[in-house]
Amino acid sequence: MILVTGGAGFIGSNFVLDWLEHPQTRDEAVVNLDALTYAGNLRNLESLQGNAKHVFVRGDICDRELMDRLLEQHRPRAIVHFAAESHVDRSIHGPGEFMRTNVQGTFTLLEAARAHWASLPESERSAFRFHHVSTDEVYGSLAPGAPAFTETHPYEPNSPYSASKAASDHLVRAWHHTYGLPVVTTNCSNNYGPYHFPEKLIPLMIVNALAGKPLPVYGDGQQIRDWLYVKDHCSGIRAVLQGGRLGETYNIGGWNEQANIDIVKTICALLDELRPDPAGAYARLITHVADRPGHDRRYAIDARKIERELGWRPAETFESGIRKTVQWYLDHAEWVAEMQSGEYREWLETNYVQRGA
Template identity: 60%
Template sequence: MTILITGGSGFIGSNYILHTLATSDEPIVNVDLLTYAGNIENLASVQDDPRYTFVRCDISDAAKMGQILDEFRPRAVLNFAAESHVDRSILGPEAFVHTNVVGTFRLLQSTLSYWRGLLAEDQTGFRFLHISTDEVYGTLEHNDPAFSEQTPYAPNSPYSASKASSDHLVRAYHHTYGLPTLTTNCSNNYGPRQFPEKLIPLVLHRALCGEPLPVYGDGQQIRDWLYVEDHCRAINVVLAKGIVGQVYNVGGLNEQTNLSVVKLLCCLLDEARLRADGKSYAEQITFVGDRPGHDRRYAIDARKIERELGWRPQETFETGLAKTVRWYLENPKWVERVTSGAYREWTDRQYGEQPTGAI
């Protein structure tokens, strides 16, 4: 038995692979194009593990994906591959359409063809699990109920629109062709190995470098924060027990304003590594112009996955954030190589330039 992961060298994907290899003996094949956010060094600790195989490929390359599926014969495909940063999607939406929409479509096509060729008993046990986001639901007012699986889609950024499109394709391939799919919509993830364009690693890096800590608008945008290892546990629960064709919302039950997150990070850094001048890192907080179309609040209603599958997050925001800060402080070389771009040089030496046709 084998699980095939797409986008496994990114933040959530790499944490999922490390978590799963540490808790099971099932082989994993990681298919990743290694764009800027895909860092193969995230998985350096398992690169010699006989249960782990890496293949560099664009999921939109249907012919190559078909060959990979036929070679490794997975019992499940987990689609983590995605462009995921809202700011980047505003500046350059085409890459998001290519990966999140076209890539998911072609991956579904390749997987459907593979699935149809399986024996009946293997077809029954096969799963295509699509990892998505709460941003497809749009935005909430302060007193609105949290997003449930029945909340209508209302994406507000090119990123969330592209993810909404991919979710609809996954649903359609189940209802039209019978492909046994599952979808998870998660809230904001945080934890080790997150690319430092996202809020928490960005603040940690800039704070330690003595740079301003930018906060959009008034900083009162609210997000539900999910520790990445809790997310990994949820994915495995959905894979093992989820009902085919269903959607499961995965949340951390931790709504926080962006400003409160930044202030808490400053407090944790003050305790762990005091500034040379003895002042608080909070003095570096700087308010900047708001992001265009910035969603005000996200909140996840995760009662379905708890009620039906028995999953609930193990980390509070305080315990998860403390683990996250500790990891970044203990891994300065990883941070340095990512922020300098040196990890890309290593990737090109190890695997060659990005394949033709990649965006």
């Protein structure tokens, strides 16, 4: 059995679904802990209803008593730690929750994991893993033409979100070097795919375009990101959990650098093909808005270490992954409608409309 934190969110729910479908792991149960904040959604896990291998627990990783109880009761062989506040814009408007969840929560979980690990018999102690899922944003911003981020790139976080994740990465490293806790860390590039909360770039553009609303693009739209299809991220995590060296960090990237404006134009072209709008091409909706403070210009992941050591490479190109993603949103209009709650609409008003969209 493994314990997954944040397993009702975007990446976490995809990981849980993938784990319980994959031939190599589907026989191993998952205890899925999620606080069900705005981005957590049990609808993501509907296909697991009645599956005895999936145990869902609503709870907060900052709750040490709950963490101790779950670890004692279920005795997982591994913890896969996704739970985090993850949206840069939200961290700018309200950094406190990011410090609480990403820093204090990771500390609490590490301490509970350390106590659990120390209580295990030696055979189980040696097999135990704490897998910390992090982001390439801890590395800061790259200049055009600069080499992609490697695992030894200096940390230079530029937003409250990335600073909180950098702090959590350092905690995980320290708990390994100080206490011997058997940890691995993965830093991923921008994920996209099914169940992505529609405040992030790709799903926001899809749902806004289908509704005939403006497609807000920050500044000149030339911010470059490396894009990783979420199911490829899940397979990368499995590979590191299974064979990653203790105390090591592995970058998981998609080898897909794209400028934000090009992403938006690609989505518009796919929608023109798959769901034409009688009012005209979707690109007519593109609207440039004021850039956000401290917006990093470029991220790029060098994922050669995970390929060299563990034989992992992404299966999807950006072209295949983005087509699958757009089609998924076209096929799941009810899910999108449920996610667009009053809080979500208020957030769009705060973050985009007031910027001029």
